[in-house]
Amino acid sequence: LDDPIVTVHQSIGEAKEQFYYEKTVFLRCVANSNPPVRYSWRRGQEVLLQGSDKGVEIYEPFFTQGETKILKLKNLRPQDYANYSCIASVRNVCSIPDKMVSFRLSNKTASPSIKLLVDDPIVVNPGEAITLVCVTTGGEPVPSLTWVRSAGVLPDKTVLNGGTLTIPAITSEDSGTYSCIANNNVGNPAKKSTNIIVRALKKGRFWITPDPYHKDDNIQIGREVKISCQVEAIPSEELTFSWFKNGRPLRSSERMVITQTDPDVSPGTTNLDIIDLKFTDFGTYTCVASLKGGGISDISIDVNISSSTVPPNLTVPQEKSPLVTREGDTIELQCQVTGKPKPIILWSRADKEVAMPDGALQTESYDGILRIVNVSREMTGTYRCQTSQYNGFNVKPREALVQLIVQYPPAVEPAFLELRQGQGRGVTMSCRVLRAYPTRVLSYEWRLGSKLLRTGHFDLQDSTEFTVSSLSRDSYGIYNCNVINEAGAGRCSFLVTGKAYAPEFYYDTYNPLWQNRPRVYSYSLQWTQMNPNAVDRILAYRLGIRQAGQQRWWEQEITVNGNIQKGELITYNLTELIKPEAYEVRLTPITRFGEGDSTIRVIKYSGKDLTSREMWFHCGFEDGNICLFTQDDTDNFDWTKQSTATRDTKYTPNTGPNADRTGSKEGFYMYIETSRPRLEGEKARLVSPVFSVAPKNPYGATNTAYCFSFYYHMYGQHIG
Structure with missing residues (x-):
């Protein structure tokens, strides 16, 4: 909820027959918020409501969709000259407090007026100090003064002091239109401008x-x-x-x-x-x-x-076209110019309408040389050099052409790929050429580490493959395929490994936490194995556990018997965990290749005083945490907490029952607002805690019975 802003506007009617005079004032209150803000108005300590005062009208402009609230004071009366307050509220959502702004309306209230104590335009020399002075000539409350520049931000060295703007040493870049703006939230801001011209x-x-x-x-x-x-x-x-x-x-x-x-x-x-x-x-x-x-x-x-004094002539040295270079190099394109005086040379692209390396369509050169730093493949093409009329003869331009060829190493895919495979199985790697120049002589070499495996040349194909028919322990490692031309090499890298994928923890375990002794608790840890058949059979898991905030891990191995199936849920009970400490748990699969990828989760003590695996749950929406219910992050809007005692008789009069089932008006309920800006089909989801009612008890004990009761109320056709 941003701070609300009150602006004042006046509508003064014309005098009629010398005895009728009307003056109407509009107070507009605006605040940005999420969820939408609700406004209320006060005059002094008096709460203003629509219909409570014939001289007051409160309304929303229909095009603002609740973002603005206007207080209209019709035909001002003496009692209307008072202190007005606008209170903006989001009904304590996320504990955001209400915000208030006040405005004192008097018979002196007026929009701002200003004048500039400077000439227009102001012509100065570079390096001079310039001071612009702006003063208010009217306005109640006293207006605030600011300076702005039409071309963007004020110069960095600008000094502002109220309505005075000083630039200590002005430069050509500081020239432009400067405007003084006065604002007191009454009527429209006043603005006056002057133009600074730097010689x-x-x-x-x-x-x-x-x-x-x-x-x-x-x-x-x-x-x-x-x-x-x-x-x-x-x-x-x-x-x-x-x-x-x-x-x-x-x-x-x-x-x-x-x-x-x-x-x-x-x-x-x-x-x-x-x-x-x-x-x-x-x-x-x-x-x-x-x-x-x-x-x-x-x-x-x-x-x-x-x-x-003779007109110019342009030639290109024989060895300077075509020019062959490599991507990333620095190259100089040259046109020899003769004549007296020697004119400026203009360089441009002759083969297509694109910008030169410096971003301009034409580049000037005084010696006929175009120097390009860090040449790229996009710069390949034909360049035109031609004489300019400047610093030379105003005659038909002379021109010549220079061809530039940029060689670049092959671009290949994939740049990197990880392949996981078990011992004794085969694996095939493929490296494809996307583009290269020149393409006429492309060779490749396959290496495992520094060991050369195979070499060859590309003919008509654009890819090369290497296959290992049966992986052994020595076959694992990084395979590199280098594709080579005159400009360099492109590389495909393949990491062939027998590492197992990381396990994935299961977070919906049925009642995972229990305790048998007062000071310790136990936790049922469950997980599945990602792609268990991608590599060799998993022989065991290395379990690491440490108390949150500690450095040392305690480790043990959990033996696995037989093959793990995809999606199979594996369970291990952690015991002797100290209340109420949290623990980090690390799980690493082990195959005959060695350790695989690890995954980590945190186990937290719930804070409930559990004496068995049963958990009693009894509460009402009066609780600050609304019974551990949560608003769904993926829905369109949220449920709102309300009671008969807290609801607003104007904005939320019919959101729920007048009393709860016990007859108390203090009981809270959750409701959804379905009027504007809500649209048909939008969803609001309020999610309860998880109550596990799994039909199969993994521990062999009797299932806990849950009785879940809630009270549903429908008020009219709109709100439930």
């Missing part, structure tokens, strides 16, 4: 466009050439560009035209058009990007224009 300049790049009117690939004297520079700037409206030639400032003229591209087409881009290129125009051109607000280092980009 940044990054990703400076350039490209050269030969005369676009003649579709040239080269720079030619007498033709036009355009140099373009681009950066990413935040905020973009503060971005300015300056152009220089050989270190001297350039201004726009008839032959040197400086422009900026429309931000919607290519943001952060400036262009220098050189009309009618002359020999004297050769040189180093520099564009410098800066932000008007300062505080950020400028980005400077140099572009050399000369007779040696």
Whole structure:
């Protein structure tokens, strides 16, 4: 049962003819719980019930299915200004206590209002300290203030103090929308936001466009050439560009035209058009990007224009395609790029539309090399390298292809399998190849430990078998089948053993515990043997027993005569157990191979003062443990304990009889609630303790007679 929450909402009617004025208030109480919560309302010490006050209405919104309770105060009166309490209860299920929340309603109760003492937006430089201040301007009760960030959590270094948020050293990652939220559970929360912009300049790049009117690939004297520079700037409206030639400032003229591209087409881009290129125009051109607000280092980009400035060319070295490597290695794919200036190279998959190893569809390279670490088999395929327009010529991209072949060792099944078999019997092991590359030369070898048993090659088949026709003591152990290709080996492992499976304890023994002397008790231990015919005949069991909390085991052997059948119940009596101690019991089967798997259980003294094998059982549901009955974990819902004295006259008025069979109203009963949210066909199971009435007494004594009585009551058509 979570803490309940009360929220308040107002509905104010319009004034009519200056003398009629209505103000209605809704108090909503919500709590998460399992089982469903039940609510009650109080005004001061007065319990509010539906119909007890004409000015009060209590109801549930039909769509909430009992999760919400609303208290409606119609046309507020002076007595309605009071302290209201909502009590949430799950009727003491699992001893969960009721929980209460209170709200003071007054003529000053109002929803919150706030204002921000900061600008919007806020533009700052990286590393600066930023403080956001939010103050309340109204609201009763006094609202609480919190800050949230639209992009997720607040930065780790954020300091919060009431309505004040401080970021000591802001970074670009901290930019975004920050909102102050005020809440006092009256009406809707108030929210105001501001946007923090952190200045940044990054990703400076350039490209050269030969005369676009003649579709040239080269720079030619007498033709036009355009140099373009681009950066990413935040905020973009503060971005300015300056152009220089050989270190001297350039201004726009008839032959040197400086422009900026429309931000919607290519943001952060400036262009220098050189009309009618002359020999004297050769040189180093520099564009410098800066932000008007300062505080950020400028980005400077140099572009050399000369007779040696030529477009790029791409080739793949002859020995670099196809490239053969092994899974897990590091490999470098190479494209040789020539030209001046050398452009950025873009790598991508040519054979299918999949991401590159770094997760992007394209990977940039400044030297033409794509380095892949920890190559996997999925990376086999054809890769494309192509020139980018950035840091080079803005011409049709040049491209080349590189083929990558990844070899990997065989994948086989089973990776591990345990085989249990008795001596003198046969066993066959099969190892199957699932996939491998290359597959043309696959060999295998079978080994027992380090001893080589057989070798061979795969032809058309995809599996190999090894058979031991008659197991001996030397035949047991770990058999490995290694399937080998150029890239490595895959291994199937088989543990061939004669160990017997673990026994399985039987927990439904008829009256297993008894005592003949005051200070000690005895216990009838029963078990069955799992797959008794899987290995050699079980000769004996090693029984270990130790007192709970002790280290030392006391052991003895229990001899087995003849073969154990599947499902056969084996019995052994443990005696001289000290009251009221619990004991750990360990049971291990033994064959001529040796010890098998063990199993362990704990035996506990029941706490009953048993003087014989008879057990008297007499109680009523008044007991705290409901007569050792238990709720079934696999059903749909639970039974509820109730009495005439404890039931709620509103919610549980007809759940059971008005008195028990003795006439007492204090007697308890168990009932099931069958109304919503229960559905037809759902089950509630209340399970009694086990009363063994086995017709055959394993000890030869007279059976204990049990008389079991319970009283059934049906109230109306719905509840029993």
